[in-house]
Amino acid sequence: MRRNLSFTLNGAPASAEVEGEATLLTVLRADLGVFGARFGCGLGQCGACAVLVDGRVEAACTLSAASVEGRAVTTVEGLGTPEQPHPLQAAFLELQAGQCGYCLSGILVGAKALLDANPAPSRTEIAQALDWHLCRCGVHNRILDAVALAARRMREAAA
Numbered sequence: 001m002r003r004n005l006s007f008t009l010n011g012a013p014a015s016a017e018v019e020g021e022a023t024l025l026t027v028l029r030a031d032l033g034v035f036g037a038r039f040g041c042g043l044g045q046c047g048a049c050a051v052l053v054d055g056r057v058e059a060a061c062t063l064s065a066a067s068v069e070g071r072a073v074t075t076v077e078g079l080g081t082p083e084q085p086h087p088l089q090a091a092f093l094e095l096q097a098g099q100c101g102y103c104l105s106g107i108l109v110g111a112k113a114l115l116d117a118n119p120a121p122s123r124t125e126i127a128q129a130l131d132w133h134l135c136r137c138g139v140h141n142r143i144l145d146a147v148a149l150a151a152r153r154m155r156e157a158a159a
């Protein structure tokens with residue numbers, strides 16, 4: 001059965017007519033044309049589809065779209081723009097912390113949730129927070145470096 005779904009997407013109202021069983025990832029990509037969150041495993045095991053729901057990291061590939069009714073969803077598109085990138089995006093670019101890039105939108109979202117909760121994470125804490133996210137290109141060291149760089153820059157900017 002189709003139903004109307006309304007929620008906040010990257011700070012703006014969003015709505016769609018969705019199938020009752022639709023996942024959030026399907027609604028984002030197929031109904032709303034928001035392609036940052038990616039389909040990887042489809043099983044909640046790789047992090048390619050990660051989004052924030054009310055600030056908490058969720059796997060959009062297994063999350064029921066109906067469950068975000070009235071809630072705030074953030075995808076990588078909500079972090080920054082090419083003109084004004086989020087410090088995480090700027091650090092990933094600066095350190096070239098990506099290869100194919102398929103994993104990166106999920107990793108950036110996961111890293112944002114980490115830095116929102118812990119502005120000064122250790123390297124171990126960064127690795128633990130991002131452990132769920134699989135990167136097939138093996139860019140892990142640069143990813144950890146980039147998150148640490150962004151955290152340092154954000155602390156300096158807030159000081």
Ligand code: FES
Nearest residue numbers: 040041045047061
């Ligand atoms: S595609 Fe959602 S966790 Fe892999």
Ligand code: FES
Nearest residue numbers: 099101135136137
């Ligand atoms: S950069 Fe290719 S999967 Fe991570």
